[in-house]
Amino acid sequence: MAYQDAITALADPTRRVIIEKLRRGPLPVGAIAAGMEVSRPAVSQHLRVLSDAGLLAVRPEGNRRLYAIAPDGVDELRRYLDTLWDDALAGFARAAEEKAKGNAK
Amino acid sequence: MAYQDAITALADPTRRVIIEKLRRGPLPVGAIAAGMEVSRPAVSQHLRVLSDAGLLAVRPEGNRRLYAIAPDGVDELRRYLDTLWDDALAGFARAAEEKAKGNAK
DNA sequence: ACGAATCGTAAGTCACAGCTTACGGTAAGT
């Protein structure tokens, strides 16, 4: 939904592991949970959170459910950080200006 | 330091309010805490977390301490999301390809 | 139709992150 949910979702280390696993492409739940330290239901819960945040997309494939990273959700968060970066640069430049003015007196 | 700390720092709503307040430029702690629902020490703790994550920079100004958004920290997080976005797009394209192949049989 | 596989949900436990009050430390004003 909003970028806040995406950030909250990415804040958990286990969920970041899931994201890293999905970088190479879509995977079913079993493959995601394989090799992880937590149980499969825990993975399911995390997948739910990531999906609600708009970071993942599901595609039922017969018996299994394929999860994949949703480019749109990532892009939303990306755009937020872009505007934040712009403001930070502007504020930084203005602060440098005022400091220069102060030193010149 | 790493992008993980930045994400964790931005996951808290109160800290996001602080970030929004600093968008227009540097502010002392008192000005940041003014109008907020939490106490000033709580704000101090959040400022510590944000600073440790590399998202904020401090500049002592006489009696007060001016906090400002650190462009470098934001940029680091931005770059992580860029690579994640690239991988998501690649995976998405490959999935579409394979699906087309499957439908063409 | 029956058993097995894959996955989501419910219920309950527990550690951790955020908040508060209280205190200490430094800089400015008089």
Place this chain on the structure above:
DNA sequence: ACTTACCGTAAGCTGTGACTTACGATTCGT
């Protein structure tokens, strides 16, 4: 020197979120 203002840290409490086990729902295979 004394007081005031500004800010960080310590200690303690509390709610939220992550994890587990147990169960139910689909879907595939035979």
